Amino acid sequence: MFRPKLFDTLQQYSRQKLVKDLMAGLIVGIVALPLAIAFAIASGVSPEKGLYTAVIAGFIISAMGGSRVQIGGPTGAFIVIVYGIVQTYGVNGLIIATFMAGIMLMIMGFARLGAVIKFIPHSLIIGFTSGIAVLIFSSQLKDFFGLQMGVVPADFLTKWTTYLQHAASVNYAAFAIAAATVVIILLWPKVSHKVPGSLIAIVLTALVVQLAHLPVETIGSRFGTISSAFPAPVMPALDIAIIKSLIQPAFTIALLGGIESLLSAVVADGMIGGNHKSNMELIAQGTANIFSSLFGGIPATGAIARTVTNIKNGGRTPVAGMTHAVVLLLIMLFAGKWAALIPMPTLAGILVVVAYNMSEWESFLTVLKGPRSDIAVMLTTFFLTVIIDLTVAIEIGMVLAVFLFMRKMIQFSDVKMLTKEIDDRNSTTDNEAIINYSIPANVEVFEITGPLFFGAAYKFKDAIKFIERPPKVLIIRMRQVPIIDATGIKTIEEVYKESKHRGTKLILSEVHSNQVLDELKKARLLFAVGKANVTDTFAEALERGKTIMNEVSI
Numbered sequence: 001m002f003r004p005k006l007f008d009t010l011q012q013y014s015r016q017k018l019v020k021d022l023m024a025g026l027i028v029g030i031v032a033l034p035l036a037i038a039f040a041i042a043s044g045v046s047p048e049k050g051l052y053t054a055v056i057a058g059f060i061i062s063a064m065g066g067s068r069v070q071i072g073g074p075t076g077a078f079i080v081i082v083y084g085i086v087q088t089y090g091v092n093g094l095i096i097a098t099f100m101a102g103i104m105l106m107i108m109g110f111a112r113l114g115a116v117i118k119f120i121p122h123s124l125i126i127g128f129t130s131g132i133a134v135l136i137f138s139s140q141l142k143d144f145f146g147l148q149m150g151v152v153p154a155d156f157l158t159k160w161t162t163y164l165q166h167a168a169s170v171n172y173a174a175f176a177i178a179a180a181t182v183v184i185i186l187l188w189p190k191v192s193h194k195v196p197g198s199l200i201a202i203v204l205t206a207l208v209v210q211l212a213h214l215p216v217e218t219i220g221s222r223f224g225t226i227s228s229a230f231p232a233p234v235m236p237a238l239d240i241a242i243i244k245s246l247i248q249p250a251f252t253i254a255l256l257g258g259i260e261s262l263l264s265a266v267v268a269d270g271m272i273g274g275n276h277k278s279n280m281e282l283i284a285q286g287t288a289n290i291f292s293s294l295f296g297g298i299p300a301t302g303a304i305a306r307t308v309t310n311i312k313n314g315g316r317t318p319v320a321g322m323t324h325a326v327v328l329l330l331i332m333l334f335a336g337k338w339a340a341l342i343p344m345p346t347l348a349g350i351l352v353v354v355a356y357n358m359s360e361w362e363s364f365l366t367v368l369k370g371p372r373s374d375i376a377v378m379l380t381t382f383f384l385t386v387i388i389d390l391t392v393a394i395e396i397g398m399v400l401a402v403f404l405f406m407r408k409m410i411q412f413s414d415v416k417m418l419t420k421e422i423d424d425r426n427s428t429t430d431n432e433a434i435i436n437y438s439i440p441a442n443v444e445v446f447e448i449t450g451p452l453f454f455g456a457a458y459k460f461k462d463a464i465k466f467i468e469r470p471p472k473v474l475i476i477r478m479r480q481v482p483i484i485d486a487t488g489i490k491t492i493e494e495v496y497k498e499s500k501h502r503g504t505k506l507i508l509s510e511v512h513s514n515q516v517l518d519e520l521k522k523a524r525l526l527f528a529v530g531k532a533n534v535t536d537t538f539a540e541a542l543e544r545g546k547t548i549m550n551e552v553s554i
Contacts, residue, residue, distance in 0.1 A: 002110075002280055004064045009317040017316060024315030025323025028071055031196040031309050032058070032324060033331055035354070037219070037339060038347040039074040040298060042139055043082035045091060047219055047339065048226050048332070049298055050074050055329045057288035057300030062321025064284035066114075066277030067265040071306040071321050072288060076354045077260050078253070078299045080135045080390055085249050087154050091296075093246060096236045098293035100243065100250035105258055105286030114278025117258045123374040124381050124397040125259065126363050131385025131393065133359035136351055143348035144178040146171025146216065156386050173214045174345040177205050181349025193312070198350050205346045219347075220340030228336040230329075233294040252391040253289075253299045261285050261302035271311050305357065373404040406455045413450030415463040437538065442472040443545045449480045452488035452516075460491050470502035473545040477538060479510035489523045496528060505548045507533045509541035 032054050040050025054073040061072030085094045108117070135156065141163055142152050148169035153159045181201040188197030209216050219226065265276040281302075288300050310320050367378045381397035439445065446463060450456065476495070492508075499506045506529055511517050520526050526534055535541040 002283065003277075004280060004284070004318070005066055005068050005277065006063055006318040009068055009319075013317065013319075018319065020314035021317055021320040022323055024310050024313040024320040026327055027194060027196075027313045028306055028310045028315070028320065028324040029327025029331070030199055032071070032073055032303075032306055032328060034196075034198045034202050034342075034347070034350055035303075035306075036074055036328070037342070038350050038354075039076060039079060041219070041223075041344075041347060042076075042079045042136065042351055043074075043298055044086040045082070045094070045298060046223055046226075048336070049296055051226075051328060051332045051336070052231065052295050053292045053297035053300050055325050055332065056295055056297060057292040058328065059322050059325035060288040060291060061261075061284050061300065061302065062318040062325070064280070064287055065318065065321075066280030066284065067268055067302070067307075068274050068276075068317055069268045069272060069307060069311050069315050069320065070261070070265055070276070070281070070302045070318075071310050071324060072261070072285070072300050072302050073306065074298055075260065075301055075303050076136055076351070076358055077129070077132055077256055077301070079139070080132050080385075081249065081252055081256065082298055083139070084154055084389070085246075089246065089249075092236070093242075094298065095293045095296060096238065096242055097246045097250040097253060098289050098297070098299050099236050099238075100246060101253035101257065101299060102286045102289030102291075102293065104251060104254035105282050105289060107286075108254070108258060109279045109282030109284075109286060112279050114258075114262065114282050117255075117262055117278075117282075120259060120398070121374070121377060121401045123367050123370075123378040124394070124401055125263070126360050126367055127378040127381030127397060128385045128390060128393050129358055129360050130364050131382045132390070133355045134386050136358065137355040140348040140351045140355070143217070143344045144175065144352060146174025146178075146345060171215065174216050174343075177209065177214070177216055177343050178345035178349040178352070181205055181346045182353055185350065185353045196309075198353075201349065202342055202346055205343050206341045209343045210341060217344045218340065219342045219344065222344060224340070226332075226336045226339045228333050230333075231295050233291075234296070236293065248391055252394065254286075255394060256390070257285055257289065257299060257301040258282055260304070264302035264304040264307050267304055268307050268311060271308070272316065373401075373408065376404065377401045409451055409453070410455045410459075413448075413452070413456035413459060415446060415448050415456075415460045417444065417446055417463060437542055439542070440473075440546055440549055442549065443475065443542075444471040444473070445475045445477065447477040447480070451483045451485075452478075452481050452491070453483065453485040454487035457487045457491040460488075460495070464495055464498075470499075470504050472503075473505050473507060473548050474499055475507045475509050475538075475541045475545060477509045477541075478516065479512055479538075481511075481516055482513050484513075484516045484519050489519055489525065492520075492525060493523070493528075496525065505533065505545075507535065507541050507544055509535050509538050 036050035036054040037047040040047050058073045061070060082094060085097055138156060138159055139152060142149060147166045149162060149166040153162055184201040185197040188200055261281055262278055265281055269276055285301060292300050367374050377397055377400050380400055381393045384393035384396055448460060496506050508529055511534060533544060535544060
């Protein structure tokens with residue numbers, strides 16, 4: 001379970017696989033270059049930090065991960081979180097939060113929570129992903145239109161208000177460069193799939209800006225020269241006060257990183273027919289974020305688009321992902337200075353396309369046509385992500401999803417008194433329906449359908465209250481009770497005590513679920529009710545009821 005996929009793939013490695021991995025790694029490295037820079041700048045940090053992250057985290061995620069083809073690095077999903085942390089706690093706060101998130105991810109992996117994270121509702125994921133896409137798009141309008149304004153506000157509504165106030169300051173040269181970038185990225189795949197359209201857009205727009213001397217801001221004019229030197233690792237200073245203040249954003253980074261990396265791994269599995277190790281993947285993601293923070297990088301996770309690019313170009317082992325990190329390192333060391341010529345509107349255009357691809361608008365519309373509960377979870381998460389905060393959106397979205405699921409389970413659960421006159425709904429097809437049996441006088445039969453948990457236990461209590469006169473025998477049929485919780489156990493205990501007080505014998509019939517049986521044993525209820533009064537079939541319960549009636553009459 002905690003063995004990296006790299007070890008498995010190298011056992012049957014060949015020269016042919018090596019060539020394909022090296023070619024795929026080269027292409028993915030080129031694709032990742034502009035994205036790493038763009039994501040870093042959009043996150044409110046210097047461009048080289050995106051490169052540090054892509055190199056360090058990208059190599060570790062591939063080398064230690066649980067997927068054969070996962071490509072890791074900075075992603076658009078983190079832009080909103082990172083930008084907010086930088087604005088509130090500064091770059092040092094971001095480094096500490098990333099370090100803490102890495103530890104959390106490793107704990108999740110060693111605690112074998114990989115499978116649990118995959119059960120997060122699809123509607124919630126679509127909600128916050130679409131919300132993040134809207135926020136990324138909104139954050140790029142300043143550079144896309146070349147607006148003459150100060151720092152872009154973090155708040156969504158304030159951001160758009162500020163944009164409208166400076167709408168007259170549009171730089172048409174910047175807008176033309178950004179629009180050309182979008183057009184090139186969208187149309188270039190018709191020319192070639194090997195070379196990414198974003199790279200072509202960067203080269204062409206940089207040449208146009210330099211040769212035509214256009215009044216357009218570049219990375220160099222805003223940030224200065226990109227350093228070609230690799231930083232030395234620095235251990236962040238941790239204390240209780242810092243940990244308390246950053247625990248929530250760190251958890252958000254860890255949760256989002258875990259979700260996105262495992263979603264990416266699942267997509268990759270479907271494309272190559274593989275089977276990833278979710279817990280090992282979380283451990284690798286945690287290790288990658290720890291080391292990324294030590295070198296001043298930003299959060300990293302599995303990148304779906306780059307992973308798909310890797311697969312389509314022949315990558316089939318972690319060697320391809322490790323190669324992509326080495327390619328980025330070589331570009332940074334020997335050609336990093338040229339990145340200063342990249343126009344800011346070009347990066348804005350790239351991120352607008354990224355936002356569109358992240359929007360999941362088709363899935364968004366599909367969910368809107370689905371159950372109301374899914375619509376409620378998605379829209380709540382979406383609007384909270386956009387208007388309030390991603391952390392709040394995930395927390396409230398999860399709580400809402402749980403409550404709506406409980407509501408469905410409560411609707412599914414039912415408790416009813418069975419008589420000859422009030423028969424089962426399925427009596428015509430159910431061989432075990434009460435209509436097929438002869439019920440003695442002074443015997444009442446109740447049937448519980450669905451999970452008997454705290455949300456549905458009140459139905460049982462209310463149904464029992466309808467008994468006008470205490471019967472001599474009370475049979476509770478539990479053939480359709482798959483699970484029971486502490487509240488359900490407590491409810492049955494109360495029914496047993498009340499029955500005993502009234503002189504009624506309680507019989508539990510058809511307890512087929514192992515979970516229910518185990519919980520009743522642990523609570524000593526089977527012992528209290530009596531082994532003879534716990535029957536495997538309804539016929540046996542009726543026979544036991546007749547025996548009790550005879551004993552009473554004697």
